[in-house]
Amino acid sequence: MNKVIKKMKEHVSVREFETTPLSSEEKQALLEASQSGSSSNFVQAFSIIEITDSRQREALANITNSAEYVKNTGTFYMFVADLYRQAKILETYQQPLDAIKNMESLLVAVVDTTIAAEDMTVAAESMDLGICYIGGLRNDIKQVANLLDLPPFTVPLFGLSVGIPKTKNQVKPRLPIENQMSENTYDREKLTDLTDYEDITRQYYGSRTSNAQETSWSFKNAEFFGEVRRKEVAIFLKEQGFTLE
Ligand SMILES: Cc1cc2nc3c(=O)[nH]c(=O)nc-3n(C[C@H](O)[C@H](O)[C@H](O)COP(=O)(O)O)c2cc1C
Numbered sequence: 001m002n003k004v005i006k007k008m009k010e011h012v013s014v015r016e017f018e019t020t021p022l023s024s025e026e027k028q029a030l031l032e033a034s035q036s037g038s039s040s041n042f043v044q045a046f047s048i049i050e051i052t053d054s055r056q057r058e059a060l061a062n063i064t065n066s067a068e069y070v071k072n073t074g075t076f077y078m079f080v081a082d083l084y085r086q087a088k089i090l091e092t093y094q095q096p097l098d099a100i101k102n103m104e105s106l107l108v109a110v111v112d113t114t115i116a117a118e119d120m121t122v123a124a125e126s127m128d129l130g131i132c133y134i135g136g137l138r139n140d141i142k143q144v145a146n147l148l149d150l151p152p153f154t155v156p157l158f159g160l161s162v163g164i165p166k167t168k169n170q171v172k173p174r175l176p177i178e179n180q181m182s183e184n185t186y187d188r189e190k191l192t193d194l195t196d197y198e199d200i201t202r203q204y205y206g207s208r209t210s211n212a213q214e215t216s217w218s219f220k221n222a223e224f225f226g227e228v229r230r231k232e233v234a235i236f237l238k239e240q241g242f243t244l245e
Pocket of ligand 1: 172
């Protein structure tokens with residue numbers, strides 16, 4: 001196994017950071033890495049907003065359930081799925097905006113943004129920094145958009161805390177490869193037979209050093225998807241100009 005893969009397999013979300021700010025060289029390296037990924041049709045449909053203002057950071061932190069590690073970290077980036085640039089181009093070329101409004105274009109922007117964030121993550125971890133994605137900002141997506149003064153055709157997808165880890169959790173055991181890899185067609189039985197993973201995760205949750213629990217991955221999923229969450233996200237997307245069709 002090469003060094004990059006070894007490092008990737010050591011990934012854990014960090015939820016306690018040193019408050020040491022990242023240097024401008026470190027930030028430049030992270031941003032350049034995040035720009036290096038593939039992009040559907042090279043539309044580069046994302047923007048990154050660094051939150052440097054402490055009141056702005058506090059306001060964003062209050063929306064999440066992860067306030068401590070939004071406020072106290074090396075830096076905090078917001079990842080925004082962004083087709084506003086394309087809207088401006090279309091206006092300049094006096095073309096209708098229909099093609100950026102549909103679900104396919106929204107998916108393209110969401111995928112581009114996620115690739116950029118994960119490239120930043122891999123770069124950060126290669127520099128022995130830690131990260132935590134903060135999707136908790138979608139607890140109030142509208143307020144986040146207002147705080148960031150976002151234009152139409154943009155979506156604040158998640159934040160990324162990046163900094164020097166103060167503490168680190170254990171690596172969480174992933175699904176067995178057999179549960180996520182099939183050949184030629186979708187093997188319904190193999191991909192959903194969670195017998196082994198049930199044991200693995202019971203053991204993991206029961207014995208982990210912090211927040212040990214008697215539970216399993218499938219139980220957690222049943223619990224999580226037992227409730228329809230964040231219905232207002234679809235309303236927000238429509239307000240931003242997307243048709244969802
Ligand atoms: C898009 C996204 C949003 C997330 N949002 C949060 C969050 O708001 N707060 C948090 O503590 N962790 C958040 N996480 C981290 C996940 O909980 C974490 O990745 C998962 O439990 C697996 O743990 P690991 O990253 O340590 O392997 C998020 C992860 C992703 C990919």
